[in-house]
Amino acid sequence: MFNKPATLKKIAKALNISVSTVSRALHDHPSIGQITKMRVKQKAIELSYEPNQAAIHFQKGKSYTIGVILPELSESFFSAAISGIEDTAYQKGYTVLFAQSHDDEEKEKNLVEKMKNQRVDGLLVSISKKTSTYEHFEMLKKQSIPVVFFDRIPPIKNIHYVNCNIETGTFDAVNFLLKKGHRSIGLLNGTVSLHATSERKEGYIKAMVKNRLKFDPTLVINCDLTEEGTINAMDSLLKNKRKPTAIVTFNDYVALYAIRYARSLNILINDDIDFVSYANLPIINYIDNAPLASVEQFPYLQGQKATEILIDLLNRTNDELDVEQAYYRITVDSRLIINDRMIKYNLADPITNP
Amino acid sequence: MFNKPATLKKIAKALNISVSTVSRALHDHPSIGQITKMRVKQKAIELSYEPNQAAIHFQKGKSYTIGVILPELSESFFSAAISGIEDTAYQKGYTVLFAQSHDDEEKEKNLVEKMKNQRVDGLLVSISKKTSTYEHFEMLKKQSIPVVFFDRIPPIKNIHYVNCNIETGTFDAVNFLLKKGHRSIGLLNGTVSLHATSERKEGYIKAMVKNRLKFDPTLVINCDLTEEGTINAMDSLLKNKRKPTAIVTFNDYVALYAIRYARSLNILINDDIDFVSYANLPIINYIDNAPLASVEQFPYLQGQKATEILIDLLNRTNDELDVEQAYYRITVDSRLIINDRMIKYNLADPITNP
DNA sequence: AAAAATGAGACAAACGTTTGCACAAAAACT
DNA sequence: AGTTTTTGTGCAAACGTTTGTCTCATTTTT
Numbered sequence: 001m002f003n004k005p006a007t008l009k010k011i012a013k014a015l016n017i018s019v020s021t022v023s024r025a026l027h028d029h030p031s032i033g034q035i036t037k038m039r040v041k042q043k044a045i046e047l048s049y050e051p052n053q054a055a056i057h058f059q060k061g062k063s064y065t066i067g068v069i070l071p072e073l074s075e076s077f078f079s080a081a082i083s084g085i086e087d088t089a090y091q092k093g094y095t096v097l098f099a100q101s102h103d104d105e106e107k108e109k110n111l112v113e114k115m116k117n118q119r120v121d122g123l124l125v126s127i128s129k130k131t132s133t134y135e136h137f138e139m140l141k142k143q144s145i146p147v148v149f150f151d152r153i154p155p156i157k158n159i160h161y162v163n164c165n166i167e168t169g170t171f172d173a174v175n176f177l178l179k180k181g182h183r184s185i186g187l188l189n190g191t192v193s194l195h196a197t198s199e200r201k202e203g204y205i206k207a208m209v210k211n212r213l214k215f216d217p218t219l220v221i222n223c224d225l226t227e228e229g230t231i232n233a234m235d236s237l238l239k240n241k242r243k244p245t246a247i248v249t250f251n252d253y254v255a256l257y258a259i260r261y262a263r264s265l266n267i268l269i270n271d272d273i274d275f276v277s278y279a280n281l282p283i284i285n286y287i288d289n290a291p292l293a294s295v296e297q298f299p300y301l302q303g304q305k306a307t308e309i310l311i312d313l314l315n316r317t318n319d320e321l322d323v324e325q326a327y328y329r330i331t332v333d334s335r336l337i338i339n340d341r342m343i344k345y346n347l348a349d350p351i352t353n354p
Numbered sequence: 355m356f357n358k359p360a361t362l363k364k365i366a367k368a369l370n371i372s373v374s375t376v377s378r379a380l381h382d383h384p385s386i387g388q389i390t391k392m393r394v395k396q397k398a399i400e401l402s403y404e405p406n407q408a409a410i411h412f413q414k415g416k417s418y419t420i421g422v423i424l425p426e427l428s429e430s431f432f433s434a435a436i437s438g439i440e441d442t443a444y445q446k447g448y449t450v451l452f453a454q455s456h457d458d459e460e461k462e463k464n465l466v467e468k469m470k471n472q473r474v475d476g477l478l479v480s481i482s483k484k485t486s487t488y489e490h491f492e493m494l495k496k497q498s499i500p501v502v503f504f505d506r507i508p509p510i511k512n513i514h515y516v517n518c519n520i521e522t523g524t525f526d527a528v529n530f531l532l533k534k535g536h537r538s539i540g541l542l543n544g545t546v547s548l549h550a551t552s553e554r555k556e557g558y559i560k561a562m563v564k565n566r567l568k569f570d571p572t573l574v575i576n577c578d579l580t581e582e583g584t585i586n587a588m589d590s591l592l593k594n595k596r597k598p599t600a601i602v603t604f605n606d607y608v609a610l611y612a613i614r615y616a617r618s619l620n621i622l623i624n625d626d627i628d629f630v631s632y633a634n635l636p637i638i639n640y641i642d643n644a645p646l647a648s649v650e651q652f653p654y655l656q657g658q659k660a661t662e663i664l665i666d667l668l669n670r671t672n673d674e675l676d677v678e679q680a681y682y683r684i685t686v687d688s689r690l691i692i693n694d695r696m697i698k699y700n701l702a703d704p705i706t707n708p
Numbered sequence: 709a710a711a712a713a714t715g716a717g718a719c720a721a722a723c724g725t726t727t728g729c730a731c732a733a734a735a736a737c738t
Numbered sequence: 739a740g741t742t743t744t745t746g747t748g749c750a751a752a753c754g755t756t757t758g759t760c761t762c763a764t765t766t767t768t
Contacts (some may be wrong), residue, residue: 050471055724117404410756
């Protein structure tokens with residue numbers, strides 16, 4: 001019952017000129033006269049012309065769409081990251097097609113396959129926890145589909161990525177606690193298999209060394225990140241001869257478990273023991289007995305950077321990509337954020353969260 | 355640097371048959387002989403043919419893409435909803451293009467505009483809080499682009515929607531508390547301008563009436579949902595002559611504020627006063643002094659249903675849509691979930707109700 | 709044995725856009 | 739004045755797929 005959208009042809013017919021002239025006029029092609037351009041643009045508005053994207057995609061062989069594969073949207077880290085991706089992509093005229101792997105390697109492979117064929121120009125990927133093979137990514141390179149990894153990076157060579165340096169934030173966190181006067185600081189770390197675990201440890205050690213304190217390995221406990229594991233780790237820390245007066249926990253969940261357990265032992269949170277964690281739960285600012293401070297990993301920024309890189313890659317020719325075997329490797333420094341409900345001490349360095 | 359993807363033409367050439375035959379063979383068209391079909395399919399695999407989606411979209415004038423506009427992905431309600439949307443859409447061969455309005459009416463309008471022109475076949479929308487005009491949606495109808503609204507429904511006629519009946523869950527919640535022996539139950543409600551506020555009140559009243567108790571309006575306090583507002587509302591409830599022994603709060607944030615304030619007054623949570631809330635923070639199960647139970651609004655299910663409706667709509671002809679002026683109006687009943695300290699995932703049917 | 713029906717495949721147009729090339733008219737040079 | 743250059747515009751092909759129509763050979767019917 002209604003008018004189908006206007007096409008170039010309709011404009012051409014209405015103005016009695018050729019389709020190609022219309023096309024060029026709308027693109028401000030130099031070989032079209034000013035008067036004609038005006039007339040065409042006028043008519044385009046009049047007929048409320050909108051270019052048929054499908055036709056353009058088809059014609060150009062590009063979809064102006066970038067695929068995003070990430071583990072879990074419900075993790076606030078990723079929902080923040082995708083906001084950064086979305087904003088940046090839209091701003092540059094790209095649209096975003098996303099999907100969740102739910103930390104399943106098989107699903108991840110299927111998604112790569114699905115996104116691959118003629119659908120997306122490039123891919124942004126944060127790999128699943130369980131992914132152990134990487135052929136599905138290697139294959140993309142053969143087909144000249146650029147991929148930028150973010151946050152969770154696969155251990156393969158010659159890739160573009162954006163990630164976060166956990167070490168710096170950890171260093172700041174430990175430093176912060178040392179400046180507060182703590183001398184025995186526990187690190188409730190993750191499992192050894194995680195890269196994030198060793199990064200935290202490195203930052204911890206560096207802060208100790210920097211402050212001319214000797215590193216006590218018994219104050220660093222690995223844990224499987226479950227509530228039970230956390231309780232065991234806490235027990236071990238509390239039994240330490242140098243019982244810690246401050247604890248840095250691997251993430252907010254661990255912090256919550258640890259704090260709950262500590263309270264059950266009548267330990268006063270952020271009094272008997274200060275806690276510092278890593279920012280992954282936005283709600284942490286709302287609850288009682290939350291950690292004093294968090295190490296922020298800037299998911300929005302990571303998403304933004306990764307998207308910028310990908311779009312830059314997309315705007316190069318295949319030749320350029322083949323020739324310059326240069327790979328983007330951007331690392332965002334994590335940073336300590338003081339939980340502002342808890343500010344009692346005036347520190348110059350760390351930033352506070354609104 | 356290597357092989358461009360195979361096309362129908364390549365297969366045709368390799369087999370010395372026509373393109374149309376190849377196309378029909380791959381679609382199992384009856385007018386193609388079995389032997390030819392076999393040969394074609396064989397060759398397709400051999401050349402690892404994948405249909406060029408852009409060409410198909412162009413040719414068919416459909417994108418097989420549905421647009422999703424929602425306020426905030428970082429709200430866990432919406433991230434769960436989009437999981438439901440995504441899963442359902444992918445399963446039916448559609449892809450999802452989403453964007454956030456960040457509760458900004460102007461942005462929402464722009465997004466509708468962006469999604470509209472030849473990009474998406476249909477739209478799934480949860481409107482922004484600030485949206486007060488609806489022409490941008492009315493216009494879609496003129497252009498035969500179907501829209502299904504979910505959760506946040508605009509107050510206009512003749513639309514398809516999926517939403518959640520808050521009343522039922524509220525009824526259950528109050529009933530649950532009454533069964534537990536409470537006789538004075540407070541309702542810490544939202545502002546009167548919100549539809550959700552009156553729904554909660556209705557459920558509350560119905561549960562009272564059903565149990566042959568008379569409704570005491572002084573036990574229902576409206577509040578602006580800020581921490582300050584919550585504290586004032588709590589004061590008012592605690593000063594009530596029939597000081598409530600249980601409180602139903604508008605949402606989890608309000609619950610956290612109320613609980614924190616109550617604890618500061620040395621009130622024992624879920625002992626002196628029982629709390630029940632509405633599920634919007636997944637983390638609520640991790641913290642101490644959390645509400646006893648939550649009213650679940652099934653975001654995943656809502657997303658799923660809305661997508662199913664939309665795809666059903668897309669598979670009809672415009673004529674059909676014009677003729678049958680029938681509108682889908684699906685309401686999911688909310689339901690009371692007892693907090694059992696277990697992690698809730700984004701599953702379709704997460705009910706662990708005793 | 710001739711006519712009709714069926715089966716299998718080919719041809720060509722169409723979708724809307726971009727872009728290399730041709731070509732005319734006007735303007736700028738000898 | 740004639741030649742070249744510039745400026746503005748049209749023509750047509752191309753992208754990959756789908757689909758209505760047409761052709762031809764084979765089989766069935768009479």
